[in-house]
Amino acid sequence: MSIPVQSNDLEAQLQSLRQEAQEAIASTDTLDALEQLRIKYLGKKGSVSRVLGGMGKLSPEERPKIGALANEVKEALQGDLDARRTALQDAAIMAQIESETLDITMPGVFRPQGHGHPLTQTMNQMIDVFVGLGYTVATGPEMETDYYNFEALNFQPDHPARDMQDTLFLPNGNLLRTHTSSVQIRYMEEHEPPVRIISPGRCYRRDTVDATHSAVFHQLEILAVDEGLTFTDLRGTLKVFLEAMFGDIEIRLRPSYFPFTEPSAEVDVRWKGRWLEVMGCGMVDPNVLKSVGYDPEVYTGFAAGLGVERIAMVLHQIDDIRRLYASDLRFLRQF
Structure with a gap:
């Protein structure tokens, strides 16, 4: 119960x-x-x-x-x-x-403000000029094939011009690019004219290191391809660029030779009372246009290339290229 x-x-x-x-x-x-x-x-x-x-x-x-x-x-x-x-x-x-909570009355921890390396500053200044002229920045690999670095740019396998750009060859048959011209070939293969590009970047050559040469250096190259481009267009473009970098200066073009341009010229500027070579240039060789599938009977183009280190050394009156790579803060703080 x-x-x-x-x-x-x-x-x-x-x-x-x-x-x-x-x-x-x-x-x-x-x-x-x-x-x-x-x-x-x-x-x-x-x-x-x-x-x-x-x-x-x-x-x-x-x-x-x-x-x-x-x-x-x-x-x-x-x-x-x-x-x-x-x-x-x-x-x-x-x-x-x-x-x-932060005590805004406490003194902060001081950290020195950084700034761009003189090479970076110079490169950016040059890029700004050409972007303002309507050019596009193009980049490519630093490890290249023989075709893009030499053959497509009209360097014949046995041509002595290859000796001027001896580089570091890799076991797989590739190499470290000797110029950023290889970027131009890659870009033209994928784009139809008109083309207006700049190709900045690091390059490699088997140079003996001294006050004006380095095995690793930086280039900026210019390429324009369109109908009716002439050597006058090339000279006018370079004059605008050099005046933007150096001010109102006198320039001259001297006949020269490059496998990938014809005719070719060296460009000098009148700087501090003497002529100073700053870049090479020329009209794009018809063989280069053919290698990327452009008709040289329809299109013409011009190209130019310069070393960023050379321009930086002139602008900042640097006496030895090796100072740019030493990472010495006493030197870098001046910029």
């Missing part, structure tokens, strides 16, 4: 649970612990649910009273849980704010 459950017993249990839960909620200090308390008291298998499991043994008259009390206890505990959760979240935010 089962012993009847008295409503007073369930009421006392609910009130006891309420007091116990409220004390536990008030003393918890983490959100994880608070969630565990919610499960413990208000979960499907929580303490309140277990107490309510005895309502089936109450008389019909007593059940509404206990049900109303149970709902009151649940709402009170849920309210306490929400309030405590909000308090803990606010405390966590305040702690984070305090830990990340």
Whole structure:
């Protein structure tokens, strides 16, 4: 024979649970612990649910009273849980704010401001001039094939001009490019005329290092291909560029030879009372246009190339090219 459950017993249990839960909620200090308390008291298998499991043994008259009390206890505990959760979240935010607060009155840690290397500054200055003239910057790989570095540029395998650009050859048959002219070939293979590009970048040659030569150096080359371009267009373009770099100066072009241009010329500027060679140039050789699929009967082009180090040394009156690579801060801070 089962012993009847008295409503007073369930009421006392609910009130006891309420007091116990409220004390536990008030003393918890983490959100994880608070969630565990919610499960413990208000979960499907929580303490309140277990107490309510005895309502089936109450008389019909007593059940509404206990049900109303149970709902009151649940709402009170849920309210306490929400309030405590909000308090803990606010405390966590305040702690984070305090830990990340900066005292703007404290003196800062001094770090010297950096700036571009003189070669980078010179390269960017030259690029800005040509971009302003409508040219596009094109880049390519520093490790090249013989075809792109020599053959497509009209260097015959046994031509003595190759000796002037002896380079570092790699075991797989590739080589380190001796000029950025290889970029021009790659670009023309993928684009139809008109073409107006500059190709800046690092180059390599087996030069003996001295005050004016380095085995690793930087070039910027210019290429324009279109219908009707002439040597006059080339000279006018170079004059605008050189005046942008050096100011109002006198220039001259001397006949020269390059395998990939015909006719070819060396460009000099009148600098500090003497003539100074600064670049080479010429009209693109028809064989080069044929190698990329351009019709030399329709299109003509001009090209020019210069060493970035040469221009930087002239502009900044640097006496030895090796200073540009020594990473000596006493030297670099001057720029």
